[in-house]
Amino acid sequence: MRSDVQDKIFDIIAREALRDPAELTTETTLDELGLDSLGLVEVIFAIEESFGVTVPFNANEPGKAEFDISSIGAITRAVEHLLAGTRPAQAVA
Amino acid sequence: MRRVVITGAGTVNALALDVPGTLAAMAEGRSGIGPLTFPEVERLSIGIGAQVRGFDPDMHFDPQKRALYDPFTQYALVAAREAMAMAGLGQVARPEGWGCIMGTAGGGNHTINDAYRAVYAEGRNRVHPFTVPRLMPNAAAAHIAMQFGLQGPSFAVSTACASSNHAIGLAYQMVRGGVAEGMLTGGSEAMLNFGGLKAWEGLRVMSPDGCRPFSQTRNGMVQGEGAGVFVIETLESAEARGAEPLAEIRGFAMSSDAGDIVMPSVDGASRAIRAALDDAGLSPDEIGYINAHGTGTAANDRTECLAIRQVFGAAAERVMLSSTKAMHGHCIGATGAVELLACLMALRDGLIAPTINFEASDPDCDLDVVPNVARAAQVEAVLTNAFAFGGMNAVLALSRV
Known part of the structure; x- marks a missing residue:
């Protein structure tokens, strides 16, 4: 189930990439969406x-790695950490 | 076509308030970057810049005139006076044959910032009556023309970070082509204030901790401010006056990427470099030094090195390249003018200004960037690059006379 944070992030990225939020998954990368x-x-500003x-x-x-943008799921986790006031775990690899 | 020489130079920037001080700082590899001080700086995420220090407008202007001068005009006027004095010119012989072209990106940005603060933040309903004549981007050129009675073509050029090179290049073409006998030209910028930097902060291209051009550890640009102004005239007129030419402007070229509004292109940059060489009638082998645009952003430095390799071929292995922005910061519309001073130092003093803060080599920038320490070297001809947001590129070629 998607969290509110995730829903909002899907909306933001979909709007920016001119896609339907339904096309996105947590594994989708910004590169795949053609975001320059x-x-x-x-x-980032919209977030x-x-x-x-x-x-x-x-x-x-x-x-x-301070703010992981490697996928929509990673961005969601990073924002959740920011909201909780905690630092995200360093990305492995 | 007529040969065009530089006979005077003047500057105000974070390194010094004149040319000798600036060249001494460049020779020492000293940086003018430090903590910014202005109202509400604590609300910025970027706290460093190359701010002009110790500049006292009262030393230079009477109070009535000063009320008309935004800091970008003040810097330009002081630099112009130094340039005229160096050229040995009190007034020009035929005023209608001389003009002034100045580059600036932000114009009177302090005036805009102050006026907005008054009406929006402080809720006042009145701004200073000279707000418009202070903020207009042609104010610096206009006041220089007024100061020295230059009655020929004068205007301002605004191409972001390439403004100065475009201005100097156009002034050069006017003198070369016979439209003007001589010109005062360069650039001026003063946007180190809360509003000016807040806008830059939004783009997320600025470094929080330092300007490290071409270094693998670079992480963005650092803003500077100031002005550079040059007296240019025909070689014939300089000789007739007994003025000593500091260098000859040999060629100039412009190109547009027509691609992305902020990301630089190798093709656009290399076309400008190649065309400047062609215009000057110089080959890459004859260029001893390139003053790089070298902003310290990931994208510019990689793109610029590729462009130089593309044009210079084998000659790229031995040409010296440095970015002086690690010392005077990125002076935006004034930057090409301040950087032209490093070119004069190379040609006249045989001293190549270093790229300071160089920490680790980057395979994407594998040229001789004259790391950290100035280098003695005899060079006959140089290039100076400027590649602006908007994809607008301007390259000047100069040589010893």
Whole structure:
């Protein structure tokens, strides 16, 4: 079952990628959706505005594990950690 | 076509408030980047920048005039005075033959910031009566023209981070083509204030901890501010006046990526570099030094190195390349003008400004980036690159006279 956080993130990313949220899964990556660097920055901004959080993200180091953007599921977990005020576990591999 | 030389240079930037101080800092590899100080800086996530320090407007302007000058105009005027003094020009001989082209991205950004703060944040219903003449992007060029009575073509150029190179290039073409006898040209920028930096912060391309161009550890750009202004004229007129040419501008080229609004393209950059060489009648083998755009972002530095390799071929193995932005910060619309000073130092003093903060080599940037320490080297000709948001590229070629 999807959490509220996940629903909102699906909506944000679907809107940015011009897709139907039903097409997305937690395994979907932003690359697959064709989101470029500007699209990614807009997604991050929308997440910050929707959830009232500050996302640690530098476009020069998108792969840094501090905020994992490797899939929609990873983004959801990272936002849940931000909301809980905890640091996410470092991504393995 | 007429030969065009630089006979005067002036600057205000975070390294120094004049050319000798700036060149000394570049020779030492000193950085002007430090903690930012201005109202509400604590609300920014980025707390560092290359701010101009110790600049006292009262030393340079009477209070009535000063009320008309945003800091970007103040920097430009002080730099222009230094350039005119170095060129040995009090006034120009034929005012209608001279003009001024200045680059800027933000224009009077402090004035905009202050006026918005007054009406939106403080709820006041009135702004300073000179708000418009202070904020307009052509204010710096206009005040320089007024100060020195330049009655020919004057205007402002705004191509983000390439503004200065576009301005200098256009001024060069005017003098070369006979439209003007001489020009004052360069760029000026002052947007280190809360609103100016908040906008940049949103793009998430700035480094929180330092500018490390071409280094594997780079993580973004660091903003600077300031101005650079040059007196350019025909070689003939310089010789007739007995003025010493500092360097000759040999060529200029522009290109547009026509691709992405922020991501640079190898093709657009390499077309500008190649066309500048062609315009100058120089081959890659003759270029000893390239002042890089070298912003310290992941994308620019990789793209720029690829573009240089593409144009230079085997000559890329021995050309020296450095980004001085790690010292004076990214001065946006003024950056090409401040960086032209490093080119003058290379050509005149045989000293190549270093790329400081270089920590680890990046296979994507495997050129000689003159890491950390200035290098003595005799060079005959140089290039200076500027690649702007908007995909607008401008490259100048210069040589010893």
